[in-house]
């Protein structure tokens with residue numbers, strides 16, 4: 001019984017400490033990325049979901065020299081995986097005042 005309990009503790013620690021990649025969601029509403037700044041772990045994916053009534057948006061990591069995402073409409077989303085640690089500012093293509101930041105931790 002004690003031994004089983006020890007195994008259970010060990011297993012719990014392994015699960016808690018595992019680096020399973022996650023998908024973290026950012027919502028877009030009222031011409032804002034919500035939350036505007038997020039912190040994820042290396043290997044995680046960020047998914048931006050458009051919650052507007054009728055406005056499309058894009059996600060553009062302009063400073064990384066990447067192409068802008070396709071425009072995505074209400075109910076649609078776009079996503080990007082982050083495999084490198086760092087601070088990554090981005091913006092919406094059609095609305096330069098819409099900005100956000102993804103912080104990626106090792």
Ligand SMILES: [Cu+2]
Pocket residue numbers: 031056057058092093094095098
């Ligand atoms: Cu926009």
